[in-house]
Amino acid sequence: MIYRTPDALDFHLDHTPSLPRPRRVVLTTPTHFDIEYVINPHMSENVGTVNKEVAWQQWKAVRAAYTALDVPPVVVNGRPGLPDMVFCANQTLPFYDPASDTKGVVLSRMHSKHRADEVPYYAQFFEAKGYKVQSLSDGLDADFEGMGDALWHPGRHLLWGGYGYRTSLEAYEALDDLLEAPIVALRLVDPDYYHLDTCLCPLDADHALVAPEAFDDAGRALIDTLFETTIDVPDHEARNQFACNAHCPDGTHVLIQEGCTETNDRLRDHDFTPVELDTSEFLKAGGSVFCMKQMIW
Numbered sequence: 001m002i003y004r005t006p007d008a009l010d011f012h013l014d015h016t017p018s019l020p021r022p023r024r025v026v027l028t029t030p031t032h033f034d035i036e037y038v039i040n041p042h043m044s045e046n047v048g049t050v051n052k053e054v055a056w057q058q059w060k061a062v063r064a065a066y067t068a069l070d071v072p073p074v075v076v077n078g079r080p081g082l083p084d085m086v087f088c089a090n091q092t093l094p095f096y097d098p099a100s101d102t103k104g105v106v107l108s109r110m111h112s113k114h115r116a117d118e119v120p121y122y123a124q125f126f127e128a129k130g131y132k133v134q135s136l137s138d139g140l141d142a143d144f145e146g147m148g149d150a151l152w153h154p155g156r157h158l159l160w161g162g163y164g165y166r167t168s169l170e171a172y173e174a175l176d177d178l179l180e181a182p183i184v185a186l187r188l189v190d191p192d193y194y195h196l197d198t199c200l201c202p203l204d205a206d207h208a209l210v211a212p213e214a215f216d217d218a219g220r221a222l223i224d225t226l227f228e229t230t231i232d233v234p235d236h237e238a239r240n241q242f243a244c245n246a247h248c249p250d251g252t253h254v255l256i257q258e259g260c261t262e263t264n265d266r267l268r269d270h271d272f273t274p275v276e277l278d279t280s281e282f283l284k285a286g287g288s289v290f291c292m293k294q295m296i297w
């Protein structure tokens with residue numbers, strides 16, 4: 001079932017099946033990371049400006065942060081000619097069925113042709129690991145960018161689905177059949193917030209960081225209804241520093257772009273611990289911590 005307005009919600013979050021937190025993280029090396037084309041507004045002034053050495057140091061610091069939090073990294077090698085492959089949240093949506101202990105991924109259908117060839121590398125990677133690898137049906141004319149737009153509610157078998165720029169609403173109809181989870185669809189209305197993970201960051205079952213400007217009224221109301229506490233992020237920190245592209249792997253620590261001062265104060269007010277990381281080279285491409293990783297079961 002796909003929910004698009006708060007009035008339609010016919011379940012209580014506590015009654016949705018529980019879902020354990022994924023405990024391992026996939027990271028892709030930035031060996032071939034660069035800005036070679038413009039497919040989101042953040043990239044427009046930045047073609048050819050990536051400092052490769054700095055990008056490597058920043059990526060290693062992200063890897064070290066996960067290791068320090070006891071989330072073991074599994075590393076995929078970036079490939080030549082695929083400068084955005086480092087953003088490994090986008091090519092798949094991992095899923096887990098606790099009842100049958102089935103681990104799987106749904107493969108993305110990238111909106112931009114520049115990124116389409118990244119997907120088969122992740123398909124091979126997950127196949128080799130024994131995951132069930134699923135595709136959206138051939139006949140479906142819809143884009144889908146994995147965990148750029150589709151986010152699991154922490155601890156619950158409930159999917160948040162952003163659409164409008166990179167993912168089509170129709171993709172969620174197909175996912176509804178594949179995943180048998182309620183899907184809450186949120187229309188994105190501001191091109192700077194082109195993926196859901198740029199404007200909504202579920203921290204734990206009760207809390208989320210939100211950039212309110214990114215959503216329409218129905219979307220904001222859905223988020224307010226299902227999260228007990230929403231923490232609004234100031235627009236300049238969300239838009240320019242990607243404060244909502246943070247990641248909370250354990251319900252306590254929040255890996256976040258360095259310098260999101262007001263967001264960090266608000267996180268501390270709610271007993272979260274910000275872990276600041278400098279991802280400035282990756283911000284040039286329109287991404288930060290959340291999209292530089294993929295959590296898997």
Ligand code: ARG
Pocket residue numbers: 039040043084087089090115147148149195197198285286287288290291
């Ligand atoms: N340049 C990449 C793109 O536009 C950045 C992707 C960042 N990923 C994300 N989930 N926000 O596709």
